[in-house]
């Protein structure tokens with residue numbers, strides 16, 4: 001089983017919605033399925049709808 005990491009900061013990612021109080025719907029986003037291990041949303045990246053949480057990527061090791 002491979003680990004997932006945040007592509008921006010390289011921290012481990014868990015498959016749990018973030019605890020951040022972000023009105024995801026107001027931003028036109030779905031509630032993310034992943035968060036950093038400390039419960040925060042993945043680092044923001046610029047997407048088609050502006051800033052949105054990065055998609056996790058598989059760690060190489």
Ligand SMILES: [Zn+2]
Nearest residue numbers: 006009042043
């Ligand atoms: Zn991150």
